[in-house]
Each structure stands twice: as structure tokens, then as C-alpha cells.
Amino acid sequence: MQIYLPIADLPVNVFLVLGMGLAVGYISGMFGIGGGFLMTPLLIFIGITPAVAVATVSSHIAASSFTGALSYWRKRALDVALGMMLLSSGIVGTATGVWLFTELRALDQLDLMIGLSYVTLLTVVGAMMIYESVRAIMRARHGMPATLRRPGSHTWFHGLPFKLRFKRSKIYVSAIPVWAIGFVIGFVGAIMGIGGGFLLVPMLIYFLRVPTATVIGTSMVLTLVTMASATVMHAATNHLVDAVLALILMVGGVIGAQFGARTGQKMRGERLRLLLGLLVFAVGCRFAYELVVKPDDLYSLRYVRSG
């Protein structure tokens, strides 16, 4: 069944898009991430322009992270104070990202920027995740306990001023790295159409030593608010959010996420991280391939204005 997308200005098959929502939702539920880094490339692949894809996916991630955040809220596995702190800078990061997005679109270099950010971010983060999880698996094989949280091991982060105590996460850290992380996630999310969950979770664990109990719930709160505000900002400045496309993606996404979460709970943590690392790395390589290999068509068209 074909449906015409009013903003993307092209007809798509409803079941194809719904299926994509389900598949990405399944993966996002399994790993506790938004799945934007998979959804945006998929939408570009079916012919939606990168700009519309990035803007629309933000609303899809808002929906799936809200479902996630609610269930973590019920389990009390959510640090509201830390979430709010990350948010205050996350919104600034999102606004900066949307502004740069608009500028780059005018300069005709948006597609390149999206491509380059995907390549660098995904290959680097993917490689780091693979390395970390393989080491954890090896350690577990040799009978050593996997210690992610090393109490007492202080980095230079802990010497920074403006210290704050986050009770639920049981951490005492400076506000500066918290703000910086929030800004980076908000910025990257707006430029790349990703929620940044796969970035935020490791950052919170390694830099702030947030315990695993509250990390996913808190990251989902941040993702929710940055992506909801990115939706509003993209709609207000670039008029690129396709509500019909977003609706189909959301419905598929939230259903898929429920089944994914069940699969994810049955798997070992380090195995799950290795799988996610491989997935992230593969998507990064796919983008690198596109930039390096000579394209089939050197020419492309872009709409400037009517009249």
C-alpha cells in the first residue's frame, strides 16, 4: 500500500516503512538505544533526502525514548537530577546543531557533513566498543570479574570545580564534564539525526562513573528531551519534519522495541555490547565506503526555490 508523504514529497510503501520501524525498534529495545544511527541511513536509502530524514527521525527517537524512560521511571532506575543537569546544556547543544544544520544546507555541504560525522563517530565509537567488550569477554573467560566501576580511581575530571552530588546515582562530580557531555550529545543529535544513546551511555559510565542501574534510564530522559526539542526546532526553522513518515516509524518502532527488550534481557552484558559495537562499526564503514568510492552519478540535483 502506497502512501504519499507530504513533506518528503514522494510516495512510499507503508509496510516497508513500518517494517523498518519494527526492525530498528527491535534493535533499539535490545540495546537500550534510540536507533537513529540506523534509521536515518535507511530512510536516505529509500530515497528520502538526508535533510528530511534527519529532521523526521528526531521525532521517532523521541517516541521510543519516552516509552523507555517511562518503564525505567517505574523501576526507579532513573536519576532525574543528573538528567536535568545534562539537559540544560543538551538543549543549547541541540540549538547550535540545528543552526549549523541550516547553515550547511545553504552551503550545499550538508550531505557531506552528515556523511563525515557518521564515518568518524561510528567507526571510532564502534571500534572502542568492540575493543572494550572483547576484553571484558576475555576477562570473564579467565575467571576474573568484569569491573566497570572502579571506586577510588580518580581521573582529572574529579579535580574540576563546581562539584555536585547526585544522590540516586551515588556520584559526586563537577558540573563541567556533565555540561560538556550534554552539549556534545545535543549537538551531534541535531546534526546527525541520532539520539546519541549509544554515545551517551559509555560516556556516562566511563567519564562520570554513573552506575549501570541508572545509566540507561537517565540517558533516555536526555535523548527524549533533546530529540523532542530537535523536532520542534527543525520544524520551526527548516520545515523538514514529515509528520506522516514520523507516525509510521513511531508505531513500528515502539512495538519492535518491546520485543527487542525481551531478547536483550536474555543476553550477557558484554556480548550485547560487542554486538552493538559491531553494528555501529559496520554502519560507519558503510558510510566511509560511500565517501571514498567513486559515486555512480557525479551529478546531483538540489531544489533551491520555487519561481
Place this chain on the structure above:
Amino acid sequence: MRRLAMALAFIVIVYGAKPATAERLVVSLSNHRVAVTSNFVGEELVLFGTIEPEPIASPLRPPYDLVVTVTGPRQTLRVRRKQRMLGIWVNIDSREFVRVPSYLAVLSNRPVNDIANQDTLRRLQVGLDNFLLPQRIGSDVADTVRDDPFRLSFVRLQTQQGLYRESATAVTFLTSTVFRAAIPMPAAVPTGSYGIEVELFTRGALVARTNSALDVIKTGFEQYVADAARDYGLLYGMATAMMALLIGWFASIIFARD
């Protein structure tokens, strides 16, 4: 002497002037409004027409050729060319096509190059090769030679999307004076006002022309969404974000039960 002159004048009037005053085109379009709805996957419009007055059947009567040119609302588009820089492919060069038709179909009963000579086609802008596609080059706006790589790529890309086309079989003569032209409207057809130019040729010369018009409009929900996104961006964004939250909330209620 005077008689001879009158006889000559008579001959001139009867045989010389007749072809120039003869034909008139009467056309009718199957539908003047194409509605783009949620299940729009493209449509074919049909233009019927006759050549009037019907000339007396004569072996001397030259065959007619008919060209229908359909042009969509004007748009400014940019063609970008990728080049390798530091190992990656980047859009380096670009050329702006100023106020060119978003849709352009040249439909005829045989290849346009067989219908008239190059000068005539150029002057009348008949055929994709001869249609005026002005580019901004520096501070100038002008059409280039037809084998300019940007012009060729522009026409090729628009053709791939089904927006530009040249078809030498789309016009069929049902009788020697009644014709039918099929105008294809692809799914990605731009909305707006379209012009239809019908030109009749005989022996390589234009003998009659007429025009018609049609509108492509988004209707119902599509129009509503597109208008809202353009005119009330902020409200539209908030509504979309609210929709996201509602769906997320519904999902958590439905799936929390089991």
C-alpha cells in the same frame, strides 16, 4: 491584359493563400485538475483534439505533425558535481538553473527532429534539446550550448525522476485530423499550474497553435499537513513532538500489562 491579371490574382488566392488560413486546432483535456492524495501513484491525462476545418481529402494534402509541450510550475534548481578531494567525493562545482519548468514533457507523433529543421525547432523551443533552460553563470543568466555537461546532467536527472520526458509516440492520430495525446503525471509531480502548448506542423512549418492549462493540487490531509509545516512551523513541530510522546506513552501502557 487586365483579365489575365485578374485570373492570376484568382489563382493566387485559391491556391496560394489557402494553406495559410486553413487549420485551426480545437483541444480538450480529460481533466483540468490532478489531485495529489495520500494514495497518489501517478496518473495519465488525455488530451483530445481535432484540426479544423476538415480539409477536403486530397492526395496533395500534406501530412500533419503535432507537438504537445507541457510545462510545470517554474523552479530554481542547482546541479552539483562531485569531485575527489583528499580521497573523498565532495560537491565542488555547482550551477544554478534559474526559473526552469519543474515538469517538462515534449510529446509528438514522431521524433521532433524529423518534424522541422533545427532553426525552426530552436526558435519555437520544441524538444528537450531546444527548450530554454537558463543557467546562472557568474552574474549572467543564459542558456548554454546543448552539450554543456551541466545542462546534459540536469536533463538526465530530471528525466530519471520522470519529470522531463520526450516521447515520439505519445501523440496518435485517430483519423487524419483527430488526435489524442497521453500526458503522463508521475507520482513525484510538483504541485502548481501547468501550461499546455499544442503546435501543428506541416512540411516543417508551424501552421497552427493553441494552448490549454491544468492544475496539480495537493488535497485533503496532505495539503493540510504541508501547509501547516510551512506556515506554522513551530506549532507543527510541537504537535509532532506531542504525537511522539503520546505514542510512546500508549506503548508503555499497552505493553506494561503483560
